Amino acid sequence: MTLETQRAQARAGGGLPPGMTPDLVEQLRAQLRGGLVRPGDADYEESCRVYNAMIQKHPALIARCADVADVIASVGFAREQGVTLAIRGGGHNGGGLGICEGGLVADLSRMRGVRVDPAARTVRVAGGNVWGDVDHATHAFGLAVPSGIISTTGVGGLTLGGGLGHLSRRYGLTIDNLLAVDLVLADGRFVTASAEQHPDLFWAVRGGGGNFGVVTSFLFRAHPVDNVIGGPTLWPVERAVEVMQWYREFITAAPEELGGFFAFMTVPPVAPFPEQLHLKKMCAVVWCYTGDPARADEIFAPVRALSPALHGVQPMPYPALQSMFDGLYPPGLQWYWRADFVKELSDAAIARHAEFGEQLPTMHSTMHFYPIDGAVHRVRPDETAFSFRDVRWAEVIVGVDPSPAKAQEISAWTKDYWNALHPYSAGGAYVNFMMDEGQERVQATYRDNYARLVEVKKRYDPDNLFHVNQNIRPATTGAEELPH
Numbered sequence: 001m002t003l004e005t006q007r008a009q010a011r012a013g014g015g016l017p018p019g020m021t022p023d024l025v026e027q028l029r030a031q032l033r034g035g036l037v038r039p040g041d042a043d044y045e046e047s048c049r050v051y052n053a054m055i056q057k058h059p060a061l062i063a064r065c066a067d068v069a070d071v072i073a074s075v076g077f078a079r080e081q082g083v084t085l086a087i088r089g090g091g092h093n094g095g096g097l098g099i100c101e102g103g104l105v106a107d108l109s110r111m112r113g114v115r116v117d118p119a120a121r122t123v124r125v126a127g128g129n130v131w132g133d134v135d136h137a138t139h140a141f142g143l144a145v146p147s148g149i150i151s152t153t154g155v156g157g158l159t160l161g162g163g164l165g166h167l168s169r170r171y172g173l174t175i176d177n178l179l180a181v182d183l184v185l186a187d188g189r190f191v192t193a194s195a196e197q198h199p200d201l202f203w204a205v206r207g208g209g210g211n212f213g214v215v216t217s218f219l220f221r222a223h224p225v226d227n228v229i230g231g232p233t234l235w236p237v238e239r240a241v242e243v244m245q246w247y248r249e250f251i252t253a254a255p256e257e258l259g260g261f262f263a264f265m266t267v268p269p270v271a272p273f274p275e276q277l278h279l280k281k282m283c284a285v286v287w288c289y290t291g292d293p294a295r296a297d298e299i300f301a302p303v304r305a306l307s308p309a310l311h312g313v314q315p316m317p318y319p320a321l322q323s324m325f326d327g328l329y330p331p332g333l334q335w336y337w338r339a340d341f342v343k344e345l346s347d348a349a350i351a352r353h354a355e356f357g358e359q360l361p362t363m364h365s366t367m368h369f370y371p372i373d374g375a376v377h378r379v380r381p382d383e384t385a386f387s388f389r390d391v392r393w394a395e396v397i398v399g400v401d402p403s404p405a406k407a408q409e410i411s412a413w414t415k416d417y418w419n420a421l422h423p424y425s426a427g428g429a430y431v432n433f434m435m436d437e438g439q440e441r442v443q444a445t446y447r448d449n450y451a452r453l454v455e456v457k458k459r460y461d462p463d464n465l466f467h468v469n470q471n472i473r474p475a476t477t478g479a480e481e482l483p484h
Helices: 005-014 021-032 045-046 068-081 131-141 155-161 199-205 235-255 292-306 318-322 347-357 374-378 404-426 439-460
Strands: 061-064 084-088 104-107 112-115 122-126 180-184 192-196 214-221 228-234 258-266 281-289 314-317 335-340 368-372 393-401
Touching: 021 061, 021 068, 045 061, 061 068, 068 084, 068 104, 068 180, 068 214, 122 131, 131 155, 131 318, 131 393, 180 199, 192 199, 199 439, 228 235, 228 292, 228 318, 235 258, 235 281, 235 347, 258 347, 281 292, 281 314, 281 318, 314 374, 335 404, 347 368, 393 404
Parallel strands: 061 104, 084 104
Antiparallel strands: 112 122, 122 214, 180 192, 180 214, 228 281, 228 314, 258 281, 258 368, 335 393, 368 393
């Protein structure tokens, strides 16, 4: 019986394949140090929740993995019983890919630990950590690993998709600072992938998502980052065309020590924002400067010259900048995402952005425009699975609100906005910003790298056990001997 046939029988049988008995479930439970959660358990509903509350699915089993042995047991159970398998790290994925309906979730969130080697400037991070854990540990040594912009984001999901954030212009993507991973393969083997060991697999996991195994440990290169000069600068949304045109020229010519992403936002009615700006729609740039502090006034002089309504830039510890938006975006909000890569920000595109920026449907809804030049461009498109090394921007549009009653409104705004701007895009999107958008969209995201990813998938996961992701389908369904 093929794995696909087992999955079909599992769906027909209400989530578990025929022959699944309480004894088999108990056997899995007995193998797990971290425990097994089932429907009816007191903590089942809480265990089903992911960051995006728009995604509501109910697995048959949730394995709380405490160690690598628990991961191996979970992968083996899913493979042998034909159960759909989802892998959850931090649970932040916009498409809710850390959960599945009627299958098994391997939840790594209890597998946490960070070890910093300050002499080597490396950091070993367990698969269940979030970036706030890493930032806390590295900051004590004046170091940081390039990551995202929200500290509750999972290390695993962000890294395997590429890793865009405050430090990208200076230090590259998160995957550009990845030295090795430990992972459990579909056949249950535990391997290390690096430039020296399983180099094809190491190439694929740097941007290819969770298609190739369960990563239980990451080894990163860290960089000297201690205090930074950062924070938001705000202008009235009515000045969006002017500000975007200025930003387009300014950030591309700025030194790589300066990161700054453009955003449309509604000012939250909380400190430290001044009361007169509360709930006003604004355009913003959120800055992160890691260069010589003595040059900060010079660097930011053109920003201040544009007469912002608020220039909230100040010295702060890097972890403070990384966690600045945590309170605004806690787990449990409704999210709908759309994204694109962009090579050129034309005046025509800016006009459409301004139109939709003035129509932000809720306080939490936003559009971010991330610069991905500088160090990102010094890696060739074929050096990692992440292929869009020749674009300048990653755009993401998100409709967000606490209320399920707003789900249709925020989704419609996001889709309309994306449809209006997509003709100006480079054709693919950052996988961590994608919902369930179909196979053609996945292929467009990897471009010329897709064929090689298919071959790596065929070698390491020929039956597509790891398919709850932005899926790269193996070239064939037949098994073949894997490399040792």
